[in-house]
Amino acid sequence: MITEQRAARMDISDLKDRIVAGDRRALSRAITLIESTRADHRDQAAALIEALKSVDREAIRIGLSGTPGVGKSTFIESFGMMLTAQRLRVAVLAVDPSSTRSGGSILGDKTRMDRLSRDPNAFIRPSPSRSHLGGVARRTREAVTLCEAAGFDVVLIETVGVGQSETVVAEMSDLFILLLAPAGGDELQGVKRGIMEMADIILVNKADGDLKPAAMRTCSDYAGALRLLRKRPQDPEGFPKATTVSALHEEGLRQAWDEMMTLVNWRRDHGHFAGRRAEQARYWFGEEVRQGLLAQLATPSAQAVMQDYAERVAKGDMTPTIAAAEVLERLHS
Amino acid sequence: MITEQRAARMDISDLKDRIVAGDRRALSRAITLIESTRADHRDQAAALIEALKSVDREAIRIGLSGTPGVGKSTFIESFGMMLTAQRLRVAVLAVDPSSTRSGGSILGDKTRMDRLSRDPNAFIRPSPSRSHLGGVARRTREAVTLCEAAGFDVVLIETVGVGQSETVVAEMSDLFILLLAPAGGDELQGVKRGIMEMADIILVNKADGDLKPAAMRTCSDYAGALRLLRKRPQDPEGFPKATTVSALHEEGLRQAWDEMMTLVNWRRDHGHFAGRRAEQARYWFGEEVRQGLLAQLATPSAQAVMQDYAERVAKGDMTPTIAAAEVLERLHS
Numbered sequence: 001m002i003t004e005q006r007a008a009r010m011d012i013s014d015l016k017d018r019i020v021a022g023d024r025r026a027l028s029r030a031i032t033l034i035e036s037t038r039a040d041h042r043d044q045a046a047a048l049i050e051a052l053k054s055v056d057r058e059a060i061r062i063g064l065s066g067t068p069g070v071g072k073s074t075f076i077e078s079f080g081m082m083l084t085a086q087r088l089r090v091a092v093l094a095v096d097p098s099s100t101r102s103g104g105s106i107l108g109d110k111t112r113m114d115r116l117s118r119d120p121n122a123f124i125r126p127s128p129s130r131s132h133l134g135g136v137a138r139r140t141r142e143a144v145t146l147c148e149a150a151g152f153d154v155v156l157i158e159t160v161g162v163g164q165s166e167t168v169v170a171e172m173s174d175l176f177i178l179l180l181a182p183a184g185g186d187e188l189q190g191v192k193r194g195i196m197e198m199a200d201i202i203l204v205n206k207a208d209g210d211l212k213p214a215a216m217r218t219c220s221d222y223a224g225a226l227r228l229l230r231k232r233p234q235d236p237e238g239f240p241k242a243t244t245v246s247a248l249h250e251e252g253l254r255q256a257w258d259e260m261m262t263l264v265n266w267r268r269d270h271g272h273f274a275g276r277r278a279e280q281a282r283y284w285f286g287e288e289v290r291q292g293l294l295a296q297l298a299t300p301s302a303q304a305v306m307q308d309y310a311e312r313v314a315k316g317d318m319t320p321t322i323a324a325a326e327v328l329e330r331l332h333s
Numbered sequence: 334m335i336t337e338q339r340a341a342r343m344d345i346s347d348l349k350d351r352i353v354a355g356d357r358r359a360l361s362r363a364i365t366l367i368e369s370t371r372a373d374h375r376d377q378a379a380a381l382i383e384a385l386k387s388v389d390r391e392a393i394r395i396g397l398s399g400t401p402g403v404g405k406s407t408f409i410e411s412f413g414m415m416l417t418a419q420r421l422r423v424a425v426l427a428v429d430p431s432s433t434r435s436g437g438s439i440l441g442d443k444t445r446m447d448r449l450s451r452d453p454n455a456f457i458r459p460s461p462s463r464s465h466l467g468g469v470a471r472r473t474r475e476a477v478t479l480c481e482a483a484g485f486d487v488v489l490i491e492t493v494g495v496g497q498s499e500t501v502v503a504e505m506s507d508l509f510i511l512l513l514a515p516a517g518g519d520e521l522q523g524v525k526r527g528i529m530e531m532a533d534i535i536l537v538n539k540a541d542g543d544l545k546p547a548a549m550r551t552c553s554d555y556a557g558a559l560r561l562l563r564k565r566p567q568d569p570e571g572f573p574k575a576t577t578v579s580a581l582h583e584e585g586l587r588q589a590w591d592e593m594m595t596l597v598n599w600r601r602d603h604g605h606f607a608g609r610r611a612e613q614a615r616y617w618f619g620e621e622v623r624q625g626l627l628a629q630l631a632t633p634s635a636q637a638v639m640q641d642y643a644e645r646v647a648k649g650d651m652t653p654t655i656a657a658a659e660v661l662e663r664l665h666s
Contacts, residue, residue, distance in 0.1 A: 049652055138654065278647040285646040288657030289639065293626045293664075306622065313618040314611040319382055321471065324621030331626070 012044055016051045019150050024123060027150045031125055034142040049142055052149040059091070059148045059155045060264055063173030065166045065195065070181040071205045073112040075247035076156060080113070082253045083154055084121040091147035092116070094127035095140050095159045095169050123152065137168045141284060144172060170198045171280050174273060175260055178202045180222070182214035196222075197229060200240050201259055207244035207252065219244045234272040239263055296331055305330055345377055349384045352483050357456060360483050364458055367475040382475055385482040392424070392481045392488045393597055396506030398499045398528065403514040404538045406445040408580035409489060413446070415586045416487055417454040424480035425449070427460035428473050428492045428502050456485065470501045474617060477505060503531045504613050507606060508593055511535045513555070515547035529555075530562060533573050534592055540577035540585065552577045567605040572596055629664055638663055 015033075018026035034045040066072045080090045092113070116122045125143065127136075140157060147155045157173055159165040170176040178199040196202070202222050207215035222242040229240070243259065245252035267273040296302060309323040348366075351359035367378040399405045413423045425446070449455045458476065460469070473490060480488045490506055492498040503509040511532040529535070535555050540548035555575040562573070576592065578585035600606040629635060642656040 046652075046654055046658075050655060053649070053652065142654075278649075281646045281649070281653055282643045284653035285643055285656050286639070288653050289630065289660050290627060292657055292661040293629060294623060296626060297622065306619070310615045310618055313614045316386070316611075316614070319379075319386065320614055320617035320621050321379055321475075322383060323618050324625055325379075327622050328625040 012047050012051060016048060016149075019052070019146060020055055022151050024150075027123065027146060028125075030146050031143050034146070035139050045142065049145055052145060055149040057148055057151055059144075059152050060260070061144055061148075061155045061157065061172065061174045062260065063157045063159070063166075063169040063176040064179060065159050065169060065176070065199075066179030066205075068160060070179050071247050072158060072179055075179055075203070075205055075245070076158060077113040077116045078247040078250045079253050079256070080116040080122055080156070081119065082250065082257065084116075084119050087121070088153040089121045089123075089151060090116075090119075090154045090156065091123040091125070091150075091152040092156045092158065093125050093140055093143050093147070095136055095157060095165050123147065123150075136165075137172070137284075138288070140168075141172050166195050166198060171283050174267075174276065175200045175263060177260075180204050180218065181206055182211045183218045183221070196225065199226075200235075200263055201256070202226065202240070202242040203252075203256055204242065204244045205247055208246035208249045215244050234267055234270075234276065235263070236266040302331060345380050345384060349381060349482075352385070352479060353388055355484050357483075360456065360479060361458075363479050364476050367479070368472050378475065382478055385478060388482040390481055390484055392477075392485050393593070394477055394481075394488045394490065394505065394507045395593065396490045396492070396499075396502040396509040397512060398492050398502060398509070398532075399512030399538075401493060403512050404580050405491060405512055408512055408536070408538055408578070409491060410446040410449045411580040411583045412586050412589070413449040413455055413489070414452065415583065415590065417449075417452050420454070421486040422454045422456075422484060423449075423487045423489065424456040424458070424483075424485040425489045425491065426458050426473055426476050426480070428469055428490060428498050456480065456483075469498075470505075470617075471621070473501075474505050499528050499531060504616055507600075507609065508533045508596060510593075513537050513551065514539055515544045516551045516554070529558065532559075533568075533596055534589065535559065535573070535575040536585075536589055537575065537577045538580055541579035541582045548577050567600055567603075567609065568596070569599040635664060 015026055015030055019030055030048060033041055033048065036042070036045070064072070064076070066075075076092055080092065083090050113124060117124050144155050144157065157169050159169045166176075176198050178195065178201075180202060182204060202219075204215045204219040204222065207219075219242050226240050226242055231237075232240075241259065243252065243256060245256055247253070264273065267276070297306060305327055309318070309327055312318045313320050313323045348359055348363055352363055363381060366374055366381065369375070369378070397405070397409070399408075409425055413425065416423045446457060450457050477488050477490065490502050492502045499509075509531050511528065511534075513535060515537060535552075537548045537552040537555070540552075552575050559573050559575055564570075565573075574592065576585065576589060578589055580586070597606065600609070630639060638660055642651070642660055645651045646653050646656045
């Protein structure tokens with residue numbers, strides 16, 4: 001891993017050329033650069049992303065969500081190996097806003113995907129820790145752009161199935177895949193409806209051994225539920241759909257990939273693929289403006305003012321509305 | 334309903350006195366005033382809320398969430414009548430951010446609660462339509478304050494069980510109640526985990542007739558699930574809890590109220606009641622500051638700038654990051 005000092009000295013044009021030439025070390029360095037929060041690094045990162053805009057390469061960006069225990073690492077490893085066996089180049093990134101709390105980041109340990117991490121056609125980048133979701137989103141979006149420019153055919157963006165991270169990942173993916181385990185019959189483990197509605201394809205993993213019947217049943221339950229959802233204009237007949245896989249036994253992976261390609265090709269033919277990317281760019285533009293406005297509250301002086309007023313509000317000396325009006329006046333003066 | 338012109342002429346000090354004296358028409362007028370978006374009305378509303386701060390009355394604020402079909406109106410009517418029969422005064426408010434989409438606001442039709450709306454000890458205020466969640470939140474918070482100052486003992490804040498409105502309601506309630514119907518065995522109808530974690534008491538309604546066994550089973554399922562959650566410091570042993578009611582047959586309502594009072598009294602004795610209100614005031618203060626900052630984007634000129642850059646971003650002429658940086662510079666110049 002490169003130090004911040006060395007990153008600062010990097011020549012952006014040279015870095016761009018090496019990324020485009022497929023230099024993995026250059027790609028790693030560039031991702032470290034975009035992960036840096038130093039102002040000069042941010043400027044360099046923006047320049048790099050701008051320079052890479054002219055590179056006309058397009059990967060299929062696949063968002064993958066699944067709660068802990070569904071076999072996500074095993075799936076990524078098996079699915080990734082299946083793709084590289086077809087001479088496709090695969091990059092794996094992660095969005096994990098919870099990494100600070102859980103004490104370890106997903107993908108933090110490459111040994112979780114031992115075979116894939118040693119595959120020359122695969123590139124695995126662990127999730128950076130200590131960052132808030134807004135920062136993670138920008139970092140990952142930019143890393144996707146870098147991997148695309150580096151010539152990867154597929155970029156897998158992994159996230160844990162909790163909180164808002166699915167929305168973040170779905171908004172930077174061409175396809176959003178939900179990985180589930182066979183249901184244990186506990187209704188409360190049910191997938192949030194909003195997440196199910198984001199999914200293009202639901203994969204029920206662990207369709208092997210004793211769990212196979214439960215996996216088939218779960219798949220059929222979800223297939224039924226998906227049929228109840230309104231058909232989306234960006235989908236051909238039969239999508240979104242649910243199917244079973246066994247990452248452990250490497251079964252159903254090729255079929256899953258075929259389904260994904262069917263959907264991608266249909267969307268390309270009907271203009272929805274480019275349309276979705278344009279909508280996503282709009283979304284991220286709006287998000288960056290909003291985050292930029294809220295960043296005014298992150299300075300030490302603003303924090304001190306906020307703290308002071310918050311105390312008065314908590315004590316009941318001021319109403320939230322009046323206190324907020326005074327703070328806004330002070331921020332704008 | 335008062336017109337905006339008449340609201341503008343209201344004397345705030347007089348209005349305050351009449352609210353405190355329990356004049357229902359004055360209360361209605363004051364709520365209309367706080368619902369107005371006119372700048373002069375906003376100023377008057379802030380002055381009124383500030384003036385009412387000195388009134389030392391405290392209602393029990395009960396947030397109530399439930400998806401359509403669980404029997405929320407019937408529950409509010411039966412529960413409200415049970416409270417007024419005990420000589421308690423009950424106000425019912427609603428947070429319904431979806432009212433614009435669904436074409437009708439919850440509580441919009443008082444005939445849904447025919448008996449309660451004619452009860453002199455009850456006050457029902459429909460949810461205002463055409464407003465975004467931020468605005469609804471402030472409106473409802475202020476309406477709660479008005480009802481409290483008007484001497485109501487219980488303020489029920491109803492919301493539909495979709496989206497973010499539960500968080501909004503939970504953040505302005507002393508107790509958060511989740512109303513459920515007996516489960517039909519469909520796993521996907523399961524309550525979102527986050528909402529279950531907010532609930533202080535889960536009430537399974539329709540525990541009558543043919544549905545009674547299913548209601549008992551659903552209640553026992555949720556009771557089991559609640560036991561798996563970590564005990565919260567603001568709760569005595571046995572809370573959060575699940576119990577059954579029949580709003581239609583008016584059964585279990587008194588017991589539900591007793592459970593609520595047990596929780597409220599325990600929290601009062603242990604300082605959690607006032608502590609929660611102080612935390613909520615802090616939260617709303619922060620929210621109002623954030624909404625105030627984002628309001629810069631709502632002006633026509635800012636909208637035009639945003640639109641212009643969004644087009645360029647969607648076409649791929651600019652990256653979201655660079656476009657956002659330019660917009661922020663223009664907003665601050």
